[in-house]
Amino acid sequence: MRLGIDIGGTKTDAVAIDDAGGLSQRIRLATGFGSIAVVETAVAAVARIGELTGLPASGFQSIGIGIPGMVDSASGHVAHAVNLGLERLELGGELAGRLGVGVRIENDVKAAAVGAYHLMGLDGTMAYLNLGTGLAAGIVVDGRLWRGADGIAGEIGHIPVDPNGVICACGQRGCLETVASGSGVARQWRTDDPLPVRSLFAAAADGDPEARAIKARLAAGIASAVRVLVLTVDVDSVVIGGGLSHLGDRLLCDVHEVLDEWAQASPFLASLSLPERVRLIPEGSPAAAIGAALVGES
């Protein structure tokens, strides 16, 4: 049995995966804020899954954690997990001390990539395109995470695609993330709705021209991300996940429309069959927790 935990900004998912790769247990806790509370949340999640499975921490074949921010998976060090209120944390070391066993720490998008590959039964090469506050991808090759030379493979949110675009938080101009992410939408569409994207889609459905323009830029930005992933890595599939994926088919249809339009203008692009490569992660999948359980497997 393997144990995986996904520490999110507000909620923490934890799962137990049996030896056949099936989901055996699944729980959800509120995430504490700040370093100490985050460690406590992880310890509590291990304890709850332990009760449900009857296993002590040392009884699991592996324990893995997915967490936002800059993660050094070799050392278990986490930095810049802003939403969790932690600047620097030796999460791997802290948890090893508390639990008495080694714990693998992974960036949550990378963990979700491995989890999505597994739970969707994919093969070949996949990019998991996470559309949350930011935009980033996790790349999986034959079931294994592709980290790259310095662990930054898939950081495509900071590829600029418009010299006249706005300045990105990273200091560059016109990055994919400035249009194809939750923060990109929130910057352009001012609303009191805690979910600006929901408000945007509602206004666009009502015919608001500004909302339609922002929504079109969002779809074009996502389609651009797909194009970058296919033309560079040539992935078999691009799985869209993250907060924006809750928009479901409304989002996917918009992206397909853009890709179809591009294919009309470019026989080369048409030959790549981009729309067929893109799909959504199934709603409510604990992909990051499952991936955290599996990421050290191979």
Added chain:
Amino acid sequence: MRLGIDIGGTKTDAVAIDDAGGLSQRIRLATGFGSIAVVETAVAAVARIGELTGLPASGFQSIGIGIPGMVDSASGHVAHAVNLGLERLELGGELAGRLGVGVRIENDVKAAAVGAYHLMGLDGTMAYLNLGTGLAAGIVVDGRLWRGADGIAGEIGHIPVDPNGVICACGQRGCLETVASGSGVARQWRTDDPLPVRSLFAAAADGDPEARAIKARLAAGIASAVRVLVLTVDVDSVVIGGGLSHLGDRLLCDVHEVLDEWAQASPFLASLSLPERVRLIPEGSPAAAIGAALVGES
């Protein structure tokens, strides 16, 4: 002993590689034009290397060919090799019939990627950025070619990076290839010089403002290609090859300048150490021929 052949638009290089991976023989022939002449050129290259090594075609551990165009390496089929005057050719089949042994056919940029990795003694992950008439990359992971799902990995020349750019031959607008390639320069810099890039650099050195602007766009486009490769695949190194690489350090310095400028504006980009990852292929290296000899090795 392995035999590799690089069939170029005007010249064909052939090499014999010994079991230790060293360059044993190297010859150069003129390339014939059209399907029949291209096959004859390859047969002649095998015969010449055969004389020099004393080996019949069947005496080589492998024979590989790098050739421009769309190459299906599984079937040995070549298409759209416009500069060679061939629209479709069963090159693998034709040569197997003539030589009595199997021949591996590979796209020349992909072959050069493998050759560059080998002759530069690299390890980890490398992208070979070919700046010729077009722009394309070959990606090598731990010495092996990364083809992707459909053999299009590295086709980054057709990633658009400017919504206001010119229409590319592929039908899209503002592709990297429209600014960072020989054809991109030739379109912008009208000259009688058979090497427009040489003329461009001379005029820029003389202070011509238009030449300087085109040269700056060339460097920014190459730097953009490097950024795409690092942010997507996170390659350890990007090796610049192809016709434009003959500009040598003048080109490399321009690219480094752009990357340094970007790093000033973006701490994120600065953290990627892009300038340190970029280098030029050594002048006069028969990379594609060496790669053609080695590409099927693993």
